[in-house]
Amino acid sequence: MSDVTKRASECLIHQGSGEVQRRSATSPAPTGGEGLIPSPTIAGLVPVTDIMTRSVICARSDLPIGELLDLVIDHGIGCVPVVDPGGCPIGMVTKRDLVEQLASLVHEGTLARLVTRSPRRPPATAEDVMLPVAITVDEHVTIARAAAVMAEQDLHHLPIISPSGVVVGVISSLDIVRWLARNDGFLPRDG
Amino acid sequence: MNPQQVRRCTVFHSRGEPVESVLESEPIVREMPYHAPEADRASLRTIMANDVICARADLDLAAVIDLMLSRRIGCIPVVDERRRPIGVITKSDLVQQLDADRLPASALTAHAAEDLMTPVALSLEEHATIAHAAAMMMSEDTHHVLVVSATGALVGVVSAKDIVGWVVTNDVLSVRRDASGSPLEWHPLEG
Numbered sequence: 001m002s003d004v005t006k007r008a009s010e011c012l013i014h015q016g017s018g019e020v021q022r023r024s025a026t027s028p029a030p031t032g033g034e035g036l037i038p039s040p041t042i043a044g045l046v047p048v049t050d051i052m053t054r055s056v057i058c059a060r061s062d063l064p065i066g067e068l069l070d071l072v073i074d075h076g077i078g079c080v081p082v083v084d085p086g087g088c089p090i091g092m093v094t095k096r097d098l099v100e101q102l103a104s105l106v107h108e109g110t111l112a113r114l115v116t117r118s119p120r121r122p123p124a125t126a127e128d129v130m131l132p133v134a135i136t137v138d139e140h141v142t143i144a145r146a147a148a149v150m151a152e153q154d155l156h157h158l159p160i161i162s163p164s165g166v167v168v169g170v171i172s173s174l175d176i177v178r179w180l181a182r183n184d185g186f187l188p189r190d191g
Numbered sequence: 192m193n194p195q196q197v198r199r200c201t202v203f204h205s206r207g208e209p210v211e212s213v214l215e216s217e218p219i220v221r222e223m224p225y226h227a228p229e230a231d232r233a234s235l236r237t238i239m240a241n242d243v244i245c246a247r248a249d250l251d252l253a254a255v256i257d258l259m260l261s262r263r264i265g266c267i268p269v270v271d272e273r274r275r276p277i278g279v280i281t282k283s284d285l286v287q288q289l290d291a292d293r294l295p296a297s298a299l300t301a302h303a304a305e306d307l308m309t310p311v312a313l314s315l316e317e318h319a320t321i322a323h324a325a326a327m328m329m330s331e332d333t334h335h336v337l338v339v340s341a342t343g344a345l346v347g348v349v350s351a352k353d354i355v356g357w358v359v360t361n362d363v364l365s366v367r368r369d370a371s372g373s374p375l376e377w378h379p380l381e382g
Binding site for chain 2: 069100101103106143144147178183187189
């Protein structure tokens, strides 16, 4: 495939050491051109790369939970893929995982103190809170298939991976809803 | 908190103009596409969650978190005594709480739903279509839209994931045609 049919994706990987590793990859370019509505109106005909987010914020498993939280809040994202040194996903942290941390915080103050439990190390890094399964879809699938995986797995976000397994994008349920709305003639509000 | 003060309830009407918003929101611009969108014919009632879990303004934080985690929901509407929505609590609101405090848990339990909620209830009428919900989610950048009756009482919630599920079932033929990617089979009729 020539470079004309590919477009750059960028993965910013936040590490425990405080460094941010920048990994670039390429994935198929949007079929409808830059900023255009993809021409087919059928989800089974539009590649997922047309609507995915190409700049992805990822974490390494040693990222402290506080920094992870800041990433989620500052960037307003719902999911942070956790990747290995090669950029391949090994897990995922979602907002729900963070809410669970809040729940344990709240309960520690009340119930948990009364119930004798085995002492547990409080979670410190991304690895401790992540869902240790990476449910991903390939960059060559269509919106319909990504939607099917999302619906079946009951997830709001899916990392998109290249054939070599590295993260090249993320698709959220809202991306699919936006695609539907634009397809049906609603114009996105500028800014 | 005075409900009148915080209420920015946007209501979309399904009759007359395709989409009309009241109060603060700008109307959403639409250019009718050449195809007749299926989403214009599908009522929100077919996909919305009817068994809505909502909170009164004085519900405490621990209860809100437990509801969200145990029922696997991402958004809890906050309603007044006449079941009219005055705001919503989302996972993001809770995650922000975790960051803002980073305090002993005893300080957290003092918060009530009222302090946590985003005092904006983005709502659609019961007769609205999936296209309206998708347009509202796109323009407001939100994963959840509330559904209210003619009297303004809450009757349902629609999430971006519900719309994704609808896209899947409506696009099922194209999913089966799609030979790329993982060998996922989708059988919507079984559910």
